[in-house]
Amino acid sequence: MPARSMPASPAPRALFDKVWDAHVVLTREDGQSLLWIDRHFFHEGSHHAFAQLRARGARVARPELNIGVADHYVPTRTPGRSIPDAGIAGMVAGLESNAAQHGTRLFGLHDPRQGIVHVVGPEQGLTLPGLTIVCGDSHTSTHGAFGALAFGIGASEVAHVLMTQTLWQKRPKRMRIRIEGALAPGVSAKDMALSIIARIGADGAQGHAVEYAGSAVRGLSMEGRLTLCNLAIESGARCGMVAPDETTLAFLRGRPFAPQGSAFDSAAEAWMALPSDPGASFDREEVLMGAEIAPTVTWGVSPEDALPVTGRIPDPAATADAARAAQIRDALDYMGLRPGQALAEIAVDRVFIGSCTNSRIEDLRAAAAVLAGRRAKVPGLVSPGSSLVKQQAEQEGLDRIFRAAGLDWVDAGCSMCVGMNGDLVPAGERCASTTNRNFKGRQGKGARTHLMSPAMAAAAAVTGHITDVRPLLEGRG
């Protein structure tokens, strides 16, 4: 029976439960629920799913709820955004042709609002509290920052959503991660997220819907909450969520696809009923103190390999667990690092500031605050999250700071986070990167990635090695 037709239950519910319950079309005896999907975003990688539709002669059931965005393969530094590589051009053209054939919405390569799907959705007000949002991309968890239930799916599930606007899901367990107290200066949502992953492991939240709560989370801007939820998947979580509040409403008011006028006010009333009820139960809870979080960087090949920048590379010989020791050895071998080495000694070859994790206006401001009046010692790329973020950054003069520092200011897209468009880190080179994955080969075959915040990446650019950004911020804003 649909949960919404049941009488009001006295049992306190979590944010996750409220959103889940409102979307259950039906629940089978075995516990699987068929969920209604409010928004489905798709990018160039959807070609496998559209091929499944073609094979069945099927159509998109609800074209207006399916939104195409060109991001994974788009060029970032060619005049007129032309694509010399035929294979890559075909991926972008394929997306645009599938959107046109099925009558869906599309933010194509030449749309002035084009950008990374997880930046465009919130920016356009397509992402709203209380929605179910899916996309064939694991970082769909990002949209949970608004109190939406948002998660990544595979191609078969994408095809299922396109054809039915629904998805079968098993109800995950609930986990709450509270971060209490204030963050120290120079510490950001990225450092919070990496600290959480280091604490609970890259699979620590598997099978769980995570709600981020506590005063440090409440104190974050929407940009910060988006970064935090973006990295939920890197702890293995099914999704990450933050309860909507005044910060959420202020961000959404006036966005193109958000409700307008009195419709916004009645929507806001519904959204403000979404936060977890007092006494809502969670299967697991973790608490971190904001004041204890330092600027954090990764040293290995999993986001769980993260330490405060003041730390040293772990020694596998001093690691009791044999499997973990083997993992550390393998990571150090790939990364070209040695046990005991100070993180702040590690020289980098380039920096990348961008990706769905850290390419919003606040991220660019944080990097620019460090780079202003300074020169980068290594080359680097700054790719804004969307063409609109690019425009805003240019209005604020941030592009001039990046260029004056010697970094390349380029167009919006997934770019060097995943390298599909050809923005690659050469083999053996070390990149200080604001992205989400330091996996082997992620930024290019043999590339070595150190994940960090935009401010920390900017600091690494200035000194040419991994650097604690805090002294560089002294006396600045």
Next chain:
Amino acid sequence: MQPFTTLAATACPLPLANVDTDQLIPARFMKRPRSEGYGRFLLHDLRFAEDGSPLAHSPIDRPERAGAQVLVARRNFGSGSSREAAVYALVDAGFRCVLAPSFGDIFSSNAVNNGLLPARLEEDGVEILLSWLQAGGQRLVVDLTECQVRADGLTLPFRIDPVWRVKLLNGWNDLDLTLSHAEAITAFAAADALLRPWAQLPAASGGRP
């Protein structure tokens, strides 16, 4: 989809943790249509040199593992990107089962949607199997009816979500089941449009926002 009941096959050890989907199939291969077959892209950069020649230390190409259908790996297998291509690569390379202590959630659903069994073994069970394989162990039986792995007198239980187990045992496809609920979906959508007007979007006009 081919049902999965019991599989007797050669197993291949992959004694690595966090084998993410970027390693299972590097991004640069995902432009290809599936019809070309994805098997040769599986773990590509662990198997092939820059010039495409096979690496002597490739973990899955040893002659004694030829035809392997079961892969045994450490924790957090298939974490990371949601790319279903990672599962296509495994399936097209002949694998029908991965045994590991834990899996990325999205990878697991993708696996089940393609008839590949992601079976969760206890961590020490995986270490026992890896040692047995590295000592020359070869063939084992994966029994989904009993949720057991059997090899050389060794019996190890594994876990799989009961819903996924039934789906794999029967070779079911979600879509046919969903389409049988078309009326319930239409009724839900109509009621929802009234309940949550703010969640609706106006009609799209074909390839434009």
